[in-house]
Amino acid sequence: MALRLDYTNMLAENVPGGIPLAALEAAGDAFARAMAVFDERRGRGELGFLDLPAAHESTQQIRQFAEGAGQAFSDIVVLGIGGSALGPIALRSALRSTRWNELGDEARDYFPRLHVLENVDPVTIAELLGRIELGRTLFLVVSKSGGTAETMAQYLVVRGRLIEALGDKFQRHLVFVTDPEKGSLRRIAREESIPTLDIPSNVGGRFSVLSAVGLLPAALIGIDIQALMAGAGDMAERCGARELRKNPAAMYAVLQWLADTQHELGTHVIMPYSDNLRDVGDWFVQLWAESLGKTKPDGTSVGPTPIPALGATDQHSQVQLFMEGPLDKTVTFIAVGARSTDITIPKLHQDVPELAYLGGHSLGELLDVERRATAGALARRGRPNMTITCEKLDAWHVGSMLMMLAIATVIAGALYEVNPLDQPGVELGKRYTYGMLGRPDARDARQEWDALPKPDPESVV
Ligand code: PA5
Numbered sequence: 316m317a318l319r320l321d322y323t324n325m326l327a328e329n330v331p332g333g334i335p336l337a338a339l340e341a342a343g344d345a346f347a348r349a350m351a352v353f354d355e356r357r358g359r360g361e362l363g364f365l366d367l368p369a370a371h372e373s374t375q376q377i378r379q380f381a382e383g384a385g386q387a388f389s390d391i392v393v394l395g396i397g398g399s400a401l402g403p404i405a406l407r408s409a410l411r412s413t414r415w416n417e418l419g420d421e422a423r424d425y426f427p428r429l430h431v432l433e434n435v436d437p438v439t440i441a442e443l444l445g446r447i448e449l450g451r452t453l454f455l456v457v458s459k460s461g462g463t464a465e466t467m468a469q470y471l472v473v474r475g476r477l478i479e480a481l482g483d484k485f486q487r488h489l490v491f492v493t494d495p496e497k498g499s500l501r502r503i504a505r506e507e508s509i510p511t512l513d514i515p516s517n518v519g520g521r522f523s524v525l526s527a528v529g530l531l532p533a534a535l536i537g538i539d540i541q542a543l544m545a546g547a548g549d550m551a552e553r554c555g556a557r558e559l560r561k562n563p564a565a566m567y568a569v570l571q572w573l574a575d576t577q578h579e580l581g582t583h584v585i586m587p588y589s590d591n592l593r594d595v596g597d598w599f600v601q602l603w604a605e606s607l608g609k610t611k612p613d614g615t616s617v618g619p620t621p622i623p624a625l626g627a628t629d630q631h632s633q634v635q636l637f638m639e640g641p642l643d644k645t646v647t648f649i650a651v652g653a654r655s656t657d658i659t660i661p662k663l664h665q666d667v668p669e670l671a672y673l674g675g676h677s678l679g680e681l682l683d684v685e686r687r688a689t690a691g692a693l694a695r696r697g698r699p700n701m702t703i704t705c706e707k708l709d710a711w712h713v714g715s716m717l718m719m720l721a722i723a724t725v726i727a728g729a730l731y732e733v734n735p736l737d738q739p740g741v742e743l744g745k746r747y748t749y750g751m752l753g754r755p756d757a758r759d760a761r762q763e764w765d766a767l768p769k770p771d772p773e774s775v776v
Pocket of ligand 1: 397458462463466520521522
């Protein structure tokens with residue numbers, strides 16, 4: 316069964332404060348214009364992620380590469396940040412386990428552990444490098460640009476440690492995943508013949524989960540990447556529909572855009588009711604925030620604020636805010652149909668009413684009932700929400716969901732009239748960093764930094 320988007324609770328007819336059906340219908344023109352922009356981008360070859368599911372040969376090559384390498388290593392470490400880290404993390408949690416690295420060899424079917432160094436915190440990196448056996452570890456250096464400061468710093472540290480520990484055999488422990496032509500990693504790979512997989516040049520960082528960025532680590536831990544791509548392909552086809560009601564990605568984008576721009580509901584919560592999907596929430600946050608939070612050429616700033624939450628955990632944390640705080644949010648629940656494991660709650664303490672009613676139900680059922688109850692309660696309080704349902708938590712459905720959210724992001728970019736594929740806002744901070752660390756081509760940034768106001772003792776308590 317295909318992935319479903321239920322938007323009943325987004326509509327004013329069902330939830331006061333929601334979007335009137337008439338407004339959704341009136342958005343038909345905006346939808347058509349957005350699809351025209353989408354088509355133009357695709358025509359210009361900018362949306363390479365859409366073509367990945369049909370690139371069977373490259374998926375097959377990644378699988379073969381992983382089969383050759385996988386079982387030879389006890390640990391795989393991804394060096395990356397942003398889109399180069401969030402995708403692999405989301406796939407590991409969704410399709411293996413949130414505690415994959417804590418499982419014993421047998422429970423992991425002898426597939427390696429998968430660590431993702433998504434930051435440059437020395438405490439975390441020292442701790443990991445001190446714990447793993449370098450001689451049994453494969454490091455995947457993942458960077459589309461091939462020059463991101465954090466990833467390059469991770470790489471330099473790891474390369475230094477590998478040389479120290481393994482001498483001239485160190486290269487056997489490195490694989491690069493980067494742009495086919497550009498960047499320092501590509502140059503080093505060519506000079507040193509380091510095995511390298513391509514990220515197609517028209518696939519941007521946060522849209523790269525279905526390229527080698529996500530697929531290689533996934534395949535190395537035994538995820539069925541062909542099923543993942545089949546699900547993604549199916550969704551890409553569905554989202555080609557020119558009828559809004561038949562196009563889940565467009566419907567998601569249009570509803571969120573209308574909620575933000577016409578109803579001041581610009582905070583978009585993503586709330587899976589599944590621990591496995593928690594990291595998909597983080598992956599989506601980057602996609603939605605970095606793609607849509609932009610200053611337009613006329614100087615106006617736009618973009619929704621995504622917030623990750625987890626059901627049922629956040630019912631005891633953020634849900635109070637969602638229910639009674641400012642009426643500025645939509646909530647997207649992610650539901651899971653059949654769970655791979657469930658546990659029946661035993662009928663104990665039958666004389667204690669606060670416990671007895673739970674007996675005989677299952678934990679999965681409790682989670683699902685709580686999700687429906689929270690959605691209903693939000694609706695009752697005039698808080699619009701919708702639900703994406705994955706009938707099964709398998710590679711096919713996860714591929715389908717990732718593709719839907721990626722396409723929705725590009726369509727939302729067209730609705731907000733911004734370029735969802737760039738991120739100019741992060742450049743200035745990067746330039747200041749380069750300037751402060753003495754990168755020769757950033758002297759001007761250093762000067763600009765030096766001219767900024769310095770901490771005023773009067774303003775420090
Ligand atoms: O979406 C993006 O382009 C960014 O968030 C990148 O993923 C992030 O900056 C890492 O870039 P790179 O893969 O080039 O190292």
